Amino acid sequence: MKAIVYKKFGTTDVLQTVEQPRPTINADQVLVKVKAFSINPMDWKIRKGEMTLMSGSKFPKYAGADFAGIVEEIGSSVVGIKKGDEVFGVIKNMMKEGVSVEYVAVTSSLVWKKPADIDFQQAASIPVVGTAAATAIEKMGNIHAQTTILVNGATGGFGMFLLQLLKQHSANVTAVTGTQGVAFAKSWGANSVIDYTKEDIFSHKAAFDIVIDLSGKMGYKKAKEIMKAKALFLNPTPKAIEIPASIFKNLFTTKKHLVILSRPSTKYTGVLLNALRNGLKIEVSKVFPFAHYKEAYQYAEQGGYIGKVAIEID
Ligand SMILES: NC(=O)c1ccc[n+]([C@@H]2O[C@H](COP(=O)([O-])OP(=O)(O)OC[C@H]3O[C@@H](n4cnc5c(N)ncnc54)[C@H](OP(=O)(O)O)[C@@H]3O)[C@@H](O)[C@H]2O)c1
Structure with a gap:
């Protein structure tokens, strides 16, 4: 072969x-x-x-x-x-x-x-990005229509699943994408969309309960500027040192930093197949x-x- x-x-x-x-x-x-x-x-x-x-x-x-x-x-x-x-x-x-x-x-x-x-x-x-998205939703905890969530880098594989899963959960989602992704982000359920080639997301100071960075370019330090006082940063692209460091630092801060690891399993696949039956594209x-x-x-x-x-x- x-x-x-x-x-x-x-x-x-x-x-x-x-x-x-x-x-x-x-x-x-x-x-x-x-x-x-x-x-x-x-x-x-x-x-x-x-x-x-x-x-x-x-x-x-x-x-x-x-x-x-x-x-x-x-x-x-x-x-x-x-x-x-x-x-x-x-x-x-x-x-x-x-x-x-x-x-x-x-x-x-x-x-x-x-x-x-x-x-x-x-x-x-x-499997890989679908499970990562379902894991991210788990880490978000109790989200509801008033929870403000920023998905940075929203129209690659991970973002495609995440936006549509969030839509099925209901939350107030802002997607950040390049110009070619704007219409997709809207169709996948984002409440508002920011084109990163035209608008600086960092002008939205302390606006979000949850920030997830799928571009790998934002980082927790920068993200803190746009997070509310008791907000959560989800990081699927951690440096090796950030994995233990985030656990320790979270003990002393109201803003939290959690790492996401995709571990596909029958449980997550079940969630994703169910979302497909409910209209995920x-x-x-x-x-x-x-x-x-x-x-x-x-x-x-x-x-x-x-x-x-x-x-x-x-
Ligand atoms: N931890 C885990 O288990 C796990 C699992 C799956 C994925 N990941 C990681 O999660 C990340 C996302 O995965 P993916 O498969 O969705 O990757 P992807 O398809 O490459 O998507 C990344 C997105 O980020 C956007 N982007 C690039 N520069 C940006 C900027 N300055 N501001 C905002 N958005 C920007 C890209 O848009 P343009 O192309 O238009 O610039 C693209 O849509 C990757 O780094 C991947 O390695 C981790």
């Missing part, structure tokens, strides 16, 4: 395709013929060597964490899934494994049946064929896209 791998850290230049045997499966795994996998910023952060504390430096490495496809084989102890099922899922160790392959072996507890009314690219877009704005993988990663890394970018395999 074909696989996209890299054998050293670097730009998309280090990506290459190789031929390798199909993986064999354990009793609790399924083998899935991959039809699509989605691109996440984590893919290139790992490839550029920015996450070695978690990813390690062992090569070859593969790209991608969430995928959709057709079940080819099932392990002897697997129940509830059969050969031929259309499924989506995520690999267990997102930092060390990858799904940029024609066939992937995965733990059956991280594979779910694909709803018939979404395609493989849409399904492959759910998954926008995959660009799909690349497998052979154009370098172009796909270059495109995604540049930014400026809406929702998700995916790679499909024939």
Whole structure:
């Protein structure tokens, strides 16, 4: 089978395709013929060597964490899934494994049946950012129509799920996006939208109960300016030191800083599938064929896209 791998850290230049045997499966795994996998910023952060504390430096490495496809084989102890099922899922160790392959072996507890009314690219877009968004909502606690929430970087994959989940919860949401995202942010339920190329969000002093930064460019220190006295900052892009530091500092401040980690599971997938049934839409704005993988990663890394970018395999 074909696989996209890299054998050293670097730009998309280090990506290459190789031929390798199909993986064999354990009793609790399924083998899935991959039809699509989605691109996440984590893919290139790992490839550029920015996450070695978690990813390690062992090569070859593969790209991608969430995928959709057709079940080819099932392990002897697997129940509830059969050969031929259309499924989506995520690999267990997102930092060390990858799904940029024609066939992937995965733990059956991280594979779910694909709803018939979404395609493989849409399904492959759910686990990582969908779970991150559902986790963010959990961390927000008791939100209601008067809770003012700022979603900075609102029209990538994470923001697409978060805005629509927030809409189903009801809250007063301000989305910050580039010009091309304004109409999407409105259609996904934001009460107001700020185009970051035209308006400075930092003019909204002490305006928000919750700020979540999906751009990775704001940071807690800056965010405090626009947070109310007892507000919450949610951070999905923490530096390693911020994880323990935030726990300690939160003991002494009324403004709180919480880190978000996406750990896909049947619980979160259930929340997301329910939201889909209630009208959540998954926008995959660009799909690349497998052979154009370098172009796909270059495109995604540049930014400026809406929702998700995916790679499909024939
Ligand atoms: N902790 C976790 O478990 C976890 C899970 C999933 C994702 N993440 C992280 O969460 C972040 C968001 O994920 P994603 O998949 O949604 O990434 P994404 O698709 O790249 O979205 C990021 C968004 O930020 C916007 N942005 C860029 N510069 C901005 C600025 N100056 N002000 C406001 N917005 C700006 C981008 O818009 P333009 O492209 O138009 O500039 C883009 O829509 C990423 O850093 C990702 O690594 C963490």
